[in-house]
Amino acid sequence: MEPLRVLELYSGIGGMHFALKDCGVAAQVVVAVDINTTANQIYQHNFPCTPLWSKSIEGIPLEDFNKLSIDAILMSPPCQPFTRLGLKRDVVDQRTKSFLYVLDLLPKLSSPPRYILLENVKGFEESCARNQLVKILTECGYHFKEMMVSPTSVGIPNSRLRYYLMARRSEEGLSADTHSKILETFPVHDDKDVLEQSAALCPRHTETGDGPECAQFLYKLETRAEQQRKQQQNSDQSITQIQDFLDPDVDLNLEQYLLLPKTLLRYAPILDIVHPTSRRSICFTKGYGRYVEGTGSVLQSSTEAETESVFRGLEEHSEEERLRRLQTLQLRYFTPREVANLMGFPQGFAFPDDVPVKQRYKVLGNSLNVVVVSKLLRILLSEEHLGR
Incomplete structure (x- = not known):
């Protein structure tokens, strides 16, 4: 044929x-x-x-x-x-x-x-x-x-x-x-x-989830309904964990993808934070990496810091202390390769070397x-x- x-x-x-x-x-x-x-x-x-x-x-x-x-x-x-x-x-x-x-x-x-x-x-x-x-x-x-x-x-x-x-x-x-x-x-x-x-x-939700996101997240700017939705998503065993889509070599360029201090201080309460064990992330848009609100999730790289402890009472501290606490989370953007992985592109997919990171995010967001x-x-x- x-x-x-x-x-x-x-x-x-x-x-x-x-x-x-x-x-x-x-x-x-x-x-x-x-x-x-x-x-x-x-x-x-x-x-x-x-x-x-x-x-x-x-x-x-x-x-x-x-x-x-x-x-x-x-x-x-x-x-x-x-x-x-x-x-x-x-x-x-x-x-x-x-x-x-x-x-x-x-x-x-x-x-x-x-x-x-x-x-x-x-x-x-x-x-x-x-x-x-x-x-x-x-x-x-x-x-x-x-x-x-x-x-x-x-x-x-x-x-x-x-x-x-x-x-x-x-x-x-x-x-x-x-x-x-x-x-x-x-x-x-x-x-x-x-x-x-x-x-x-047909989601098969369990009674309780696993991983850090099952903690109470009302210290951030989200409703209880949003909190429950995230917990439910992380409890769905039919969804693969984020860690299976991560680039093992990202540590070599970690500094390039960490959120800047000014971004942490201004946008921390509205960040959609996920962990390697999470079974959810929000839609990545063409503005990812340039804008923060609603453009995609960010990953907590630190496995030692507790997200809830960092955010609890955060606004009561000085700007310097707030930044110090937020930086312990090692929040970073997903790399373009990782976004491509989450969008189902095969490992054979590649970007030409001269395409800037911002442009890579932009075309992925349109894909x-x-x-x-x-x-x-x-x-x-x-x-x-x-x-x-």
Whole structure:
């Protein structure tokens, strides 16, 4: 059987491509398309043999798409038009223009792709762009499923809830009667590995957690509900511990990743602190390493200092003493390699040496979880294409 011919739109640093390689399907990315120069540099570093078009999608004529004879489209359109911080301007946002162009092209293709997989942020499911997507897919004869899943669903200790749509232009496999319902679990599938991973969607919480995060954390600026949620997450034995995703060589450059004194003094009460034994971390965004609030968790490197003891009565001390106590925790940022690990990128993934750390965080924050997409591709692409 000939490999599937895949078009990768908004290719970024290659998350979709890595997922395709991991899912066991005989496939070839015939073209990747993106306008981000840094992301393209990283993509070409990892996939030097894949043609990469560094141009805007809406600048590519229909004729060029028809020449590709594609079987599948994988895409992760810009998410800013659908986020709260992006003002949710939806289809009037200029960054949605290329996606609307893709929707306009789809029914005009001489041979529309049999498969489509799309990823975007939570919020896309309520957008006009999503409504247009569903309308076009229906008119073009696609059956599809929509879902909201997080990497915790496959045992990864990172919360990154995302919208996914799988579409198949066939009478088989995907049922049309699920159009209106957005799933919160992976669809049932015959593949044993997928079913085992899907079982993780039913958390098996124990009565008490293990590790430092089961202490009372109300000394920080969080509600009791937030405290209980974190304890519950750390009690879920179906989630792997953070320590399995850490870089063993980070101690060689530890100073580079430690939080600066001014950051500790200003933001300590709102830091999301995790430990190597934790089974949770918050979503890493493109601002990680530059901004603190809501951009991702920080790791307590010290195994001797007690977090609760350090924070208890902290504001009663002088600035010098507060800093001394906070520094005993050895709080650090996750390295780009560690963030990539938590986002499911394989060990073979690498950054070119000349890409700065800040840029590495930025492109990772715009990427997707490779393991989640790999599982979805296994479901979307039927057994006839699996290399088994």
